[in-house]
Amino acid sequence: MAQRIQSRRVSNALLPYLTSSQSSSTSSISSTCPSSQLFSRQFSATAAPQTKLRRQMFQWLSTEGATLKHHIPGETNYLSGRAERDGDSNEAPRPFPGNRNFLSETVLSEELRNEVYVRVVEKKKSLRAVSVELGIDMKRIAAVVRLVEMERRQRAQGKPLALPYARAVHEMIPTTPLAQEGERQPFHEPINDLPAHPSTGAQIFYPVPESRSFTRVDAGRVFSGAPTLEKAVADKISHPSDLVDDIIENPNSIEWVGKGKNARQVLQPADVRIPHPQLVKLELDRKAFPNERRTVAQRHAERLEKQEAAEKQRRELAQARREKSIQHVEPERSRFEYRIQDAKFTKETVGVDGRAPWAPGRRYGIPAEDRKRGMVKIPTRVEA
């Protein structure tokens, strides 16, 4: 049987044109050097004529496309949105002109990410405060701190870093700079975004008398199927953000509805669920006292402090509870530390037949499914 594909060296047919310094017309190549044609068209037996699109492509490469061959440091090298070439600095950088919805988002610049680390680790500011100051999402702040920490450790250990790569990438993608002294720090991303809660997807027809006030708090209760708030309680809430303080102090104070498997907490208004609820209060204060900037800032700082203290206390309590059930033993003659955790092997924890899938230890008579398709074994999230 004849070989379908001849065993010749495979090469990227476009490469000679893209890499050659002189932009040569392709028609001359196909006519004058048959060996090169043969070389670039290995998989075809017939000599195809130059197509129109192909001709246009080479024309573009020699005219407009030539400017894209080398990137200008500090600027993106996208087909659209390049300020110098297009004379249009306002246009958002779009790497794919055919896809108008794809925007190239900015990344943190070196200086900005180092500043994040300095503020969190060296100046001991809270993630929340740094997030508001620099306009970076709290999760990103936490990730930056972890990664810079890792980088510093690698530097200390003398491990090689891919610095030329990082430099080249940072030259070619849009970055958020760190503001100079006296400048206003540009926000990297919206920090108070809230994903749509699944229970708000239901279309509910809920008639309310015009005389009754119906706020976001009430809407949340309707969505979660909770009874209406009593009037005495509802009257105390002048703005949905009033609920924030209580819930931050005691998250367990959120009411539950439903029974058994259907039990769920009452959906809170967005003012409570957003990452930085204290910013709502700040804005309300600013509006109410436009001339007392210092007082407003002070009140904001106090609220922030209170919130952080409450969160810290809660974290420490949880950690202490976890630690209480673990005994650390470090034998003298061992290289290892042994962590002995209290476990309860009772009917409730391992099931009536001792085979409950959530029970500690490995099970008897139940196949291990760790080799099954689709079982995710790598960690999928990092505890902050």
Add this chain to the structure above:
Amino acid sequence: MVLRIRLARFGNKHTPFYNIVVAQARSARGAKPLEVIGTYNPIPKKPTNLYDDNANARPYKEIALDRARAKYWLGVGAQPSDPVWKLMGMAGLVEPKPTTFHKA
């Protein structure tokens, strides 16, 4: 017949994992035991989130143990095997076994 508190090996090749079980001494290692009272993972884990102050922390091995059940079984005469004796000694449930050798 003697009751033993011993280890029952689970896990794949090169990834041992043990249930600490109470079983009849002459039953097979993989047989269904009277009771599972704990687990032991002999593969040491590196502590995460190491900062400069605790960078030299020891790798750790995880043990889970139901102390109440262990005490009960010891009380009714179950005999720990040597490896389990070592683990229970660290948990403070039995006196550590005297070593047969002494370092000079």
